Amino acid sequence: MLFSYKYVSHSIEAFQTWLDHLVKEVWCKATDTFTLDLLHPTLREVVEDIFNTEEDKTKGKIKTDWLYGPITTIYDIFKDELSSTQRQQVAEWYDVNNDIEALCSCDPTKTPRTYADVRAINEDLEEHLKAFCQSLFTNVIGLDAVTSRIGDIDSHYIEFVKTNKAGKCPYCGYNDIKGEHHSRREAYDHFLPKGVYPFNSVNFRNLAPMCHECNSSYKLKLDPVRHIDPIRRKNTDAPRKAFYSFSANSPAIxxxxxxxxxxxxxxxxxxxxxxxxxxxxxxxxxxxxxxxxxxxxxxxxxxxxxxxxxxxxxxxxxxxxxxxxxxxxxxxxxxxxxxxxxxxxxxxxxxxxxxxxxxxxxx
Known part of the structure; x- marks a missing residue:
């Protein structure tokens, strides 16, 4: 990439904090019957609000259980089907998969884990965890119960482009990135694809604005830290380094x-x-x-x-x-x-x- 973004802190990062607690302190320590008291206090409020009042505004105003049902289902899988060793393993995977900079640098002490690794432990866990993690970004993070507490992606974007003023996409270097004076914004790309890696779909160190051409015409679902078969244009299992979007030093190209x-x-x-x-x-x-x-x-x-x-x-x-x-x-x-x-x-x-x-x- 032609230059690195400067990371911008924002209240929306609290979502990842809630997820930290959910995975490591609730799911990975599941023993008794699930209760809402186990959750991070603010996440508990969000779960209750969504369960009682939120509606899915994209599917005909049908009330949807975005959090309570998936959280309890995954909790029960951890409690009933995973050994203590497997739970500890998942907790370690969580930490590794959220160290985006280390994964981009191919840190030899940190091997990223994919949904295939989760499937090897438990197929039901893979299915429910993948649906849950992807939904956090595509559905949950934009619901009123969440945005009223920690702000929304649009407000994060405004703060982001006020700090990152280049107005150009760093991944190609020439297409425009909409700034604070636009009424629309660019899409956020999951640099490490959310369909491949669990746990980092709402980690804003894995999320950055990207021009439409880079995002939707070229990168798509490709994984930057895995080699690509040039014929099939598909990722292989061979690891490689990739530029980190928020590196302290921009590359000299x-x-x-x-x-x-x-x-x-x-x-x-x-x-x-x-x-x-x-x-x-x-x-x-x-x-x-x-x-x-x-x-x-x-x-x-x-x-x-x-x-x-x-x-x-x-x-x-x-x-x-x-x-x-x-x-x-x-x-x-x-x-x-x-x-x-x-x-x-x-x-x-x-x-x-x-x-x-x-x-x-x-x-």
């Missing part, structure tokens, strides 16, 4: 373009060689390129009429019409790319026009 043709008008992606590098981050770069289709997208941008070809035409016209040398214009673009690489895709513009100069398309 260089873009080098080499052109195999001097026919700029008819240039295609096959005429472009692209080298992307970040010293010491080979696996992270591989993951980034695979998951977000970076090489394909950057090459397509170079070939586009209103991107690469327009950049080239602008330099030619400036040189011809205003008597400015190509070297002077390229030096100006290079300075802009150093000062503001994301502005007008300067980091790509500079790499592409430098390649045009080397190929003598620009003289």
């Amino acid at each position: 260089s873009v080098t373009v080499t052109l195999k043709t001097d026919d700029a008008i008819n240039m295609t992606c096959n005429d472009i060689e692209l080298e992307l590098d970040s010293p010491g981050c080979d696996q992270e770069m591989e993951s980034w390129c695979d998951v977000f289709g970076i090489e394909e997208r950057y090459k397509a941008k170079f070939c586009a009429e209103n991107d690469g070809k327009a950049w080239l035409q602008h330099v030619i016209e400036e040189s011809v019409n205003y008597g400015r040398s190509v070297d002077e214009l390229l030096a100006e673009i290079d300075r802009a790319a150093t000062r503001a690489p994301l502005d007008s895709s300067n980091f790509l513009k500079n790499a592409f026009l430098t390649a045009c100069k080397r190929k003598k398309i620009l003289r």
